[in-house]
Amino acid sequence: MNLLLMVTIFCVMKTIRGISLQKSTSHTFEMQEKRFVRSLVNQARLLSDWTEWSACNATICGIVGVQERYRNCSIAGEISVHLTICGQELHQAKPCEMPCITNQAVSLGSWNNWGSCSVSCGRGGVQTRQRDCLQILCTERFLQQRNCIGQNTCPQWSQWQEWSECSRSCGMGGVKIRERSCQVRRNTRVTQVVVNDILKRVSSPRQSSIQNVNASLCEGGDEVAEDAFPCMTSSSCRRNWSSWQPWSSCSATCGTGFSSGSRVCSGRIGSSCLGRPARYRRCYSPPCWSSWSGYTPCSISCGTGGGYRTRRRECRGTSTRVPQYMTCRGSNAERELCNTETCPVWGQWSRFDKCSKTCGSGRKMRTRTCVSGICRGRKFDVVSCNYQPCPYWSQWSSYTCCSVTCGPNGTKERTRACRHGGYRRAPFMNSCVGEWREQTNCSMHPCNVTPPSVFDTFECGVRNRRQTNNFSSSLLRIFGGQQSGPHGWPWQASWQYKNCNRCSWSHFCGATLVAPRWVIIAAHCIEESAQSMNHDNPGDLWSIVVGMHRFNEDGERYFIRRAIVHPNYIYRDVTDADIALVELRSEVPLTTEVVPVCLPQFSQPTVNETCFITGWGYTGPASSVSSRLSTTLLEAEVPIMNFTACQMLSPLYQEHLNSTNHMCAGDPVTAATDSCLGDSGGPLTCQRPDNTWYISGVTSFGFVECGTPGHVGIYTPLISFEEWVRTTIENNTYAAC
Known part of the structure; x- marks a missing residue:
């Protein structure tokens, strides 16, 4: 069988493989293809005899030249000069010289040492030595050669192994292979260099280089380390269909449907049957009625004899191919009497x-x-x-300024409004009952005495030691805080809004009591709220609760007289001057459970000093499903951070923060404690050496959700706004209003 016929058989087998083995793995078949092609090449490869040695190319006597000879490698009649295809040497060369003839006397030098043997192993090598011609023309030889043997025994191929089984179990296109190893005998031991997997060597260049070097020691290299030969089996790979199974029942019980039949492809696994495994045909069942529709309205509403109402149904599944199935039996409409009673x-x-x-x-x-x-x-x-609202009295307003600025015998008054009625008692029914104005006596400080400072009239910053946290309560590690002792922070307050839809109060922000009638809060709790507020007349929808430990279970509620926002407050990306003062309608009685916090007195905490944050805010990030407002006042320790280091946390801090309006507190590495949504407006409280506590900051905002590593909480520094706080409270207290 010549090469052309064998390649033709291979192409046919490859086509059959594309039809029947579409689901076989491509890697295995590619290996078989390569081995099969190699087997065809081995059988068709033919080497010609060596040509005669060429003439010596030396042109001057006494100069060493080269003689060459060649042979060809033919594949299927086509001559190739590629050594990698034939696996044999196709060119040889040897040294030569051109003799010199003269009648003059000659003078020759001594012979040099013999050169290295031209082969490194086995016989057939040549050694050369030469001597110098001391005159221009020499007739005797000045170049000698002799045969030599290499230092080692040349590598030789072992005997071929037995042929492997055919790579296919059925049909044509299989390949069987055999292998041999390259042996080198050194010191009476035989070292084998074996090429086991040609395809693996090709796909792994690093492994291929090592094997090529080893296999190339023997004649022909790795091209003859493995031999492949096409093979075929006597069994066929074709699969056959079984007989068609009986037709199934019609898919429709009414009208036109389909029935199906199937057959099974049986035979060897790895091939498929030609054709479809299922067939279908149309089938017919008798038509049927749909359900009755609802009755139409009665033709009359009442009267003698009554009226009629009808209902209808549809005939479904009719077929023109089967005459008896063209219509349904029966009528498609029904009519009955209705509304036979006498008209009312x-x-x-x-x-x-x-x-x-x-x-x-x-x-x-x-x-x-x-x-x-x-x-x-x-x-x-x-x-x-009479759906108009009933008249009612509003809350009493704050008392007006005392009629005198100093001394006794002054008067002040307060008023209330009759909502949806008159201001005084009147003869009509919808008036409010009672007086709309109330007066009382008042007195001021003696006219010859300078009034004391508001902040000198009460004690501040004192915690009730019996109520402070003994740190034995359970740790609420949702955002790093822990439960405060009951009334352990007596200046903590809650800024609340009344949701009229539910008629309940909701915690909105934290707040801090700094004087019996004054509370500090974050300005954004007022200005950025979804519920707008009249600063001079807040009404009864806003309030402050002091003395509260558990949310809406204890504490006293105080309504707002007015709110004063710092004039420099602004919100652009972040808040600046985020501070405001809230004046209550009445003074808060001071007890061991309700005590104002001290102002900084123009001092501030040092870097890394530990201060406390408190509040009823969210116990984790707002995006967390389990996060919710705390029902108990929580506390957490936070270290004061160097402001320059704080600005280096990210470009946001560098761009938006300044030391006048902002201070940083927290540990960006652990993020173990932090203030959260709902804690805004609450205090950042630090302790003085005399054990009194002062407010050093107001909780303002954070760039990311609380408790995120790499970030800290941002607070409004009180030292920047203490003078404004003191002046505002003093000026609005001694006006006696």
Whole structure:
């Protein structure tokens, strides 16, 4: 079988493989293809005899030249000069000389030492030595050669191993292989260099270089370390269909449907049958009626003889191919009598009776009777009346300024408004009962005495030691805080808003009591709230709760007289001057559970000093499903951070923060403690050497969610705004208003 025929067989087998072995792994078949092609090449490879040695190319006597000879490698009649294809040497060369002939006397030098043997192993090597010609023309030889033997025994191929089994179990296109090893005998031991997997060597260049070097020691190199030969088996790989199974039942019980039949492809695994495994045909069942529709409205509402109402149905699944299935049996419509009763007649409505309330939405009613027949509808008609709100008194306003600026015998008054009514008692029904104005006596400091400072009239910054946390309570590690002892921070307050839809109070921000009638809060808790507030007349929807430990279970509520936001407050990306003062309508009685915190007195905490944050805010990031407002006052320790180091945390800190409006507290490495949403406006409290506590900052904001490593909380430094706080409180207290 010549090479062309063998390649043709291989291409046919490859085509069959593309049809029947589409799901086989490509890697295994590629190995078989390469081995199969190599087997074809081995059988078709042919080397010609060596040509005669060429003439010596030396042109001057006494100069060493070269003689060459060649042979060809033919593959299927085509001559190739590629050594990698034939695996044999195709060119040889040897040294030569051109003799010199002269009649003059010659003078020759001594012979040099013999050169190295031309082969490193085995016989057939040549050694050369030469001597110098001391005159221009020499007739004797000045170049000698002799045979030599290499230092080692040349590598030789071992005997071929037995042929492997055919790579395919059925059909044509299989390959069987055999291998041999390259042996080198050194010191009576045989070292074998074996090429086991040609395909693996090709796919791994690093491994291939090592094997090529080893295999190249023997004649032909790795091209003859493995031999492959095509093979085929006697069994066929074709699979056959079974007989068609009976037709299935019709898919439809009414009208046109389908039935199917199937067959099974059986035989060797690895091939497939030609054709479809299933077949289908149309089938017919008798048509059927749909469900009845609802009845149409009666043709009359009442009267002698009554009216009619109808209902319909549809014939479904008809077929023109089967004559008996073209229509359904029966009628597609039904009709029945309806509303046969005598028509009812209602009498006239009576007048409405007196309204049940004079205000606040009362009710009044009227009636009618059925004169004849069976009347449908209401016998009673009830409507709302006097729905205007009832008058009521608002909360008392704050007292006005005392009529004197110093000394006794002054008066002050407060007022209230009658909502939805008059201001005084009046003869009409919807007036409020009582007086709208109330006066009381007042006195001021003696006229010859300078009034004391507001902050000298009470003790500040003292915690009740019996109520402070003994650090034995359970750790609430959601955002790094722990439960505070009851009333352990007596200046902590809650800024709340009343949700009228539920008529309940909701915690909005933290706040800090700094004087009996004054509270510090973050300005954004007022200005950025979704519920707007009139600063000079907040009304009754905003309040401050002091003395509270558990949310809305204890403490006292105080309504707001007015709110004063720092004039430099602004919100652009972050807040600046984020501080405000809230004046209460009445003074807060000071007890061991309610004590104002001290102002900084123009001092500030040092770097790494530990201070405390407190509040009822969220116990974790707002995005966390388990995060919620705390029902108990929590506390956490935070270290004061160097402001320059704080600005280096990220470009956001560098761009938006300045030391006048911002201070940083927290550990960016561990992020173990931090203030969260709902803690805004609350205090950052530090302790003085005399054990009194002062407010060093107001909780303002954070660039990311609380407790995120690499970030800290941002606070408004009180030292920058203490003078404004003191001046505002002093000026608005001694106005006696």
